[in-house]
Amino acid sequence: MGELKVLGGSQSDGFFTTKFEALLAWARKYSLFQYPFATACCGMEFMATAAPRYDIARFGAEAPRFSPRQSDVLWVVGTISQRQGPVLKRIYEQMTEPKWVVAFGTCASCGGFYDNYTTIPGCDKIIPVDVYIPGCPPRPEAVLDALMLLMEKIQKGNREPVTVPPREVPELAKRRAARGGKVQS
Amino acid sequence: MSAKVVARLESQFGDRILAKSAFRGDEEVTIAPKDWVEVATFLRDDPACAMDHFGDLTAVDWPLREREGQPRFDLVLYVRSTEKRHRIRVKTKVRDGEQPKTLTTVWAGANWAEREIWDMFGIRFDGHKDMRRILLYEEFEGHPLRKDYPIDRAQPLVEYRDVENVTKLPPFGIEEGQPFTRIDWEERLAGHAEPVSPSIAVQTGVRRTLSDSEIAEAAAARVAQEPAADEPSENAS
Numbered sequence: 217m218g219e220l221k222v223l224g225g226s227q228s229d230g231f232f233t234t235k236f237e238a239l240l241a242w243a244r245k246y247s248l249f250q251y252p253f254a255t256a257c258c259g260m261e262f263m264a265t266a267a268p269r270y271d272i273a274r275f276g277a278e279a280p281r282f283s284p285r286q287s288d289v290l291w292v293v294g295t296i297s298q299r300q301g302p303v304l305k306r307i308y309e310q311m312t313e314p315k316w317v318v319a320f321g322t323c324a325s326c327g328g329f330y331d332n333y334t335t336i337p338g339c340d341k342i343i344p345v346d347v348y349i350p351g352c353p354p355r356p357e358a359v360l361d362a363l364m365l366l367m368e369k370i371q372k373g374n375r376e377p378v379t380v381p382p383r384e385v386p387e388l389a390k391r392r393a394a395r396g397g398k399v400q401s
Numbered sequence: 402m403s404a405k406v407v408a409r410l411e412s413q414f415g416d417r418i419l420a421k422s423a424f425r426g427d428e429e430v431t432i433a434p435k436d437w438v439e440v441a442t443f444l445r446d447d448p449a450c451a452m453d454h455f456g457d458l459t460a461v462d463w464p465l466r467e468r469e470g471q472p473r474f475d476l477v478l479y480v481r482s483t484e485k486r487h488r489i490r491v492k493t494k495v496r497d498g499e500q501p502k503t504l505t506t507v508w509a510g511a512n513w514a515e516r517e518i519w520d521m522f523g524i525r526f527d528g529h530k531d532m533r534r535i536l537l538y539e540e541f542e543g544h545p546l547r548k549d550y551p552i553d554r555a556q557p558l559v560e561y562r563d564v565e566n567v568t569k570l571p572p573f574g575i576e577e578g579q580p581f582t583r584i585d586w587e588e589r590l591a592g593h594a595e596p597v598s599p600s601i602a603v604q605t606g607v608r609r610t611l612s613d614s615e616i617a618e619a620a621a622a623r624v625a626q627e628p629a630a631d632e633p634s635e636n637a638s
Binding site for chain 2: 298299301302305332333334336337340341342343344
């Protein structure tokens with residue numbers, strides 16, 4: 217949103233200027249209410265991310281809302297079967313604007329290894345997705361990466377879908393490099 | 402383990418036991434569809450059998466048997482006795498369109514199993530009170546576990562979004578956290594008149610099954626290709 221400019225002397229009695237949209241986006245990105253649409257094993261990783269060790273509350277996104285009308289972010293966590301498609305679509309439609317969607321894990325992103333008649337090959341086939349998190353399941357770190365990507369998108373007002381880039385455990389990456397192995401960028 | 406049950410069935414039904422076999426202590430008998438309920442009732446009520454636990458009822462599709470004039474489906478029943486501690490597998494062969502009698506009158510647990518068979522294989526049960534699909538939706542056409550169900554046919558309930566490249570949005574690569582790739586069915590089924598499952602291709606001789614020694618050779622080659630496993634696990638660091 218740009219710098220907050222403090223004008224008029226000391227901080228206690230000053231005022232600041234900013235763009236209204238930028239302020240609104242700033243407020244939105246730090247108070248995301250989430251709707252966890254957890255259908256499968258990825259739900260466990262979601263719980264881990266929400267629990268104190270990874271502590272999603274640091275990002276102002278700790279409050280899950282089980283009513284779509286009260287939430288901003290729809291987390292599609294797990295495999296979406298064809299039979300569940302109408303439910304997911306309806307949940308999405310019930311959410312109030314502005315709303316964002318995160319595809320959590322490989323199944324929600326592209327169907328994963330469920331390449332058959334039961335499974336929707338990615339929830340983006342029926343609802344627009346903002347952030348994809350690959351992984352089966354993704355690590356909580358990847359989920360936090362996704363949340364930060366989403367916050368960046370909200371601040372910029374950008375609706376292009378993005379994918380969380382892969383990351384290595386730094387210690388393992390160092391050892392791999394020391395052996396002359398392939399280094400991931 | 403349940404040889405006594407087989408002996409009991411043979412003494413009771415004689416010739417009506419069409420075949421019997423055993424694999425590592427698991428006995429199996431084959432009967433005709435007309436004896437289906439009678440044998441089941443006997444298994445439940447006879448004090449020497451006392452099959453009080455309905456394990457499972459399922460079906461197997463053998464589409465190529467139809468060419469030889471044989472019934473297409475196997476119905477497979479697993480029951481056991483908690484009291485006598487034995488179990489048995491009972492099979493019968495049914496034709497496409499034939500309606501075997503329901504077992505819900507013998508074991509109430511057969512209800513959902515028979516609904517699943519209807520859903521997956523399209524075998525209806527005569528006398529079943531609630532013959533609806535159980536896993537799939539009413540709009541679904543066909544029965545997906547029949548081997549002639551097209552392997553790449555999906556029947557979406559919600560129309561896919563009208564967006565450019567909607568089918569080209571991510572599948573992810575190996576580097577992006579998906580250590581497996583999707584199967585290219587077009588390539589796999591090339592040369593087939595109709596899209597059928599690979600198992601049919603093997604049965605019809607279009608595709609060869611590998612022998613045990615070939616499988617072992619391929620596995621050895623894979624191991625040889627892999628780099629030495631000196632990378633420590635994440636937990637170790």
